[in-house]
Amino acid sequence: MSVIENIKDLPKIATRDSYGNALVELGKEKDNLVVLDADLAAATKTGIFKKAFPDRHIDCGIAEANMTGIAAGMSTCGKVPFISTFAMFAAGRSYEQVRNSIGYPHLNVKIGATHAGISVGEDGATHQCNEDLALMRVIPGMVVINPCDDIEAKAAVRAAYEHDGPVYMRFGRLAVPVINDREDYKFELGKGVVLREGKDITIFATGLCVVETLLAAEKLAADGIDAEVINIHTIKPIDEELITASAAKTGRVFTVEEHSIIGGLGSAVSEVLSEKQPTKVTRIGVNDVFGESGPAVELLHKYGLDAEGIYNKVKETV
Amino acid sequence: MNKLELQKTAVEVRKGIVTSVHSAKAGHPGGSLSAADIFTYLYFEEMNIDPKDPKKADRDRFVLSKGHTAPGLYSALANRGYFPVDDLLTLRHTGSYLQGHPDMKHIPGVDMSSGSLGQGLSAAVGMALAGKMDKKDYRVYALCGDGEIQEGQIWEAAMFAGHRKLDNLVVIVDNNNLQIDGPIDEVCSPYPIDKKFEAFNFHVINIDGNDFDEIAAAFKEARETKGMPTAIIAHTVKGKGVSYMENQAGWHGKAPNDEEYQIAMEDLKKAGEALCQ
Numbered sequence: 001m002s003v004i005e006n007i008k009d010l011p012k013i014a015t016r017d018s019y020g021n022a023l024v025e026l027g028k029e030k031d032n033l034v035v036l037d038a039d040l041a042a043a044t045k046t047g048i049f050k051k052a053f054p055d056r057h058i059d060c061g062i063a064e065a066n067m068t069g070i071a072a073g074m075s076t077c078g079k080v081p082f083i084s085t086f087a088m089f090a091a092g093r094s095y096e097q098v099r100n101s102i103g104y105p106h107l108n109v110k111i112g113a114t115h116a117g118i119s120v121g122e123d124g125a126t127h128q129c130n131e132d133l134a135l136m137r138v139i140p141g142m143v144v145i146n147p148c149d150d151i152e153a154k155a156a157v158r159a160a161y162e163h164d165g166p167v168y169m170r171f172g173r174l175a176v177p178v179i180n181d182r183e184d185y186k187f188e189l190g191k192g193v194v195l196r197e198g199k200d201i202t203i204f205a206t207g208l209c210v211v212e213t214l215l216a217a218e219k220l221a222a223d224g225i226d227a228e229v230i231n232i233h234t235i236k237p238i239d240e241e242l243i244t245a246s247a248a249k250t251g252r253v254f255t256v257e258e259h260s261i262i263g264g265l266g267s268a269v270s271e272v273l274s275e276k277q278p279t280k281v282t283r284i285g286v287n288d289v290f291g292e293s294g295p296a297v298e299l300l301h302k303y304g305l306d307a308e309g310i311y312n313k314v315k316e317t318v
Numbered sequence: 319m320n321k322l323e324l325q326k327t328a329v330e331v332r333k334g335i336v337t338s339v340h341s342a343k344a345g346h347p348g349g350s351l352s353a354a355d356i357f358t359y360l361y362f363e364e365m366n367i368d369p370k371d372p373k374k375a376d377r378d379r380f381v382l383s384k385g386h387t388a389p390g391l392y393s394a395l396a397n398r399g400y401f402p403v404d405d406l407l408t409l410r411h412t413g414s415y416l417q418g419h420p421d422m423k424h425i426p427g428v429d430m431s432s433g434s435l436g437q438g439l440s441a442a443v444g445m446a447l448a449g450k451m452d453k454k455d456y457r458v459y460a461l462c463g464d465g466e467i468q469e470g471q472i473w474e475a476a477m478f479a480g481h482r483k484l485d486n487l488v489v490i491v492d493n494n495n496l497q498i499d500g501p502i503d504e505v506c507s508p509y510p511i512d513k514k515f516e517a518f519n520f521h522v523i524n525i526d527g528n529d530f531d532e533i534a535a536a537f538k539e540a541r542e543t544k545g546m547p548t549a550i551i552a553h554t555v556k557g558k559g560v561s562y563m564e565n566q567a568g569w570h571g572k573a574p575n576d577e578e579y580q581i582a583m584e585d586l587k588k589a590g591e592a593l594c595q
Contacts, residue, residue: 034451058447061481066474069440070447073381076422076430077448097437097471105422105431 134263
């Protein structure tokens with residue numbers, strides 16, 4: 001619980017920054033790593049990679065579909081391309097290019113999708129992608145990662161490079177507390193992480209909702225509800241074993257994500273449990289609506305995805 | 319290969335197209351036949367490839383952006399020795415590695431999976447860019463349909479290729495003038511095709527795409543062109559070589575029945591015999 005006790009003192013870093021920093025570190029070791037952008041290097045934070053390795057950074061201009069195809073072609077020639085743009089364009093606009101040019105031939109392309117979810121903030125609904133996890137999850141062979149903080153995001157970038165095949169990584173614009181800065185932290189693709197053990201309910205959370213869920217769990221504990229909090233950073237392949245075991249233990253499950261309640265973590269957990277460990281699941285997320293403009297923190301509050309919103313939802317349904 | 323040998327080989331490639339599509343009872347003969355001479359020239363003359371080592375690192379690459387004409391590519395690959403010609407009979411059959419559209423994971427010699435129109439050229443551009451970055455000498459060829467270039471992604475890719483001066487890239491447009499719904503200039507005209515590629519900073523060559531002298535000259539000119547990619551606008555006849563298929567949009571995506579198959583093979587047999595005289 002030490003993380004939560006000193007949460008106000010923790011540094012805050014947006015995972016898009018972690019992405020850019022991790023690429024620079026990895027770029028020093030891996031000559032075949034290349035980074036592609038679509039006129040958003042300043043926002044995706046790959047600008048620092050461009051500065052460090054100008055010959056290995058390719059700006060494709062505002063043409064995400066072409067960028068996706070170029071990455072596919074480069075990967076057939078031994079490069080490991082990381083394509084970078086907003087989640088809306090990486091998973092949305094280029095969906096079919098990702099499916100057919102990368103997914104179907106199972107090419108070794110990594111997709112770094114920043115500005116995911118409503119925490120994009122002021123840009124509003126057109127740029128707030130709440131559907132990307134759903135879109136990417138249905139592509140056969142696609143690995144989908146949604147890290148919760150700086151440490152995890154950097155580890156995810158390295159794991160993505162080391163994985164042979166397509167990987168979708170979801171990063172955010174909003175700076176979030178670094179909760180994983182501890183010596184025993186270890187990132188394992190496809191493995192959930194128990195951050196708080198509990199016996200009454202299980203809350204599976206992903207991305208920036210993980211820290212909010214931990215805070216909510218503390219409030220619930222004060223009310224006598226002992227919540228197990230599990231960080232699911234890999235949405236696919238999902239940790240069936242851990243999900244099933246925890247549901248069997250507590251008998252009541254919640255999911256929390258900054259994504260539509262349709263198709264993302266909530267769906268993935270429900271799919272596992274409906275087949276292996278039938279358990280009542282309440283999905284907390286964006287309730288099948290578009291987002292809107294506003295400061296990220298205010299939007300997360302309005303849409304019930306901060307600690308208070310998660311706490312309230314659990315209290316009213318448990 | 320000299321011209322006569324290329325012509326004879328093209329007849330064999332066309333026989334493979336007709337035979338495979340007939341066997342599949344589905345597929346796209348029209349655009350496969352129009353591009354058969356291009357396929358033949360690329361795989362039997364132009365490209366640095368080795369059927370015994372399909373993944374050779376420094377090989378030239380080919381992307382069939384108009385992936386529905388897979389029968390043309392497969393027939394060229396089979397006749398070149400990448401896999402048995404008899405396997406063409408399994409095209410589109412359940413369990414066959416010869417998928418309806420090119421599948422790089424299972425078909426020897428296929429450098430990129432393709433079929434969703436507009437996407438292949440971007441992959442070819444990526445290959446050409448990787449070659450430039452690594453200072454490799456290999457060249458990259460992409461074959462697009464004239465209907466396919468209605469896709470916007472083609473022009474994203476063309477803009478990038480021109481901007482990056484990818485002179486190791488050759489785009490061939492199979493300009494047979496017909497798409498599923500009819501003549502391309504009646505459906506949604508992409509003309510003038512040559513002027514468009516010029517505007518995207520390509521060196522452009524217009525040729526009769528069913529004439530090996532012009533095909534050979536164009537690829538030679540492309541090879542000699544430095545500082546910009548080349549677009550070869552190949553004016554072709556859809557269904558070329560099969561009497562009743564020529565210039566008929568209806569043969570875009572339809573297989574011949576048994577009787578039509580016999581006529582087609584007879585047409586090609588005669589064309590082959592004429593070349594032997």
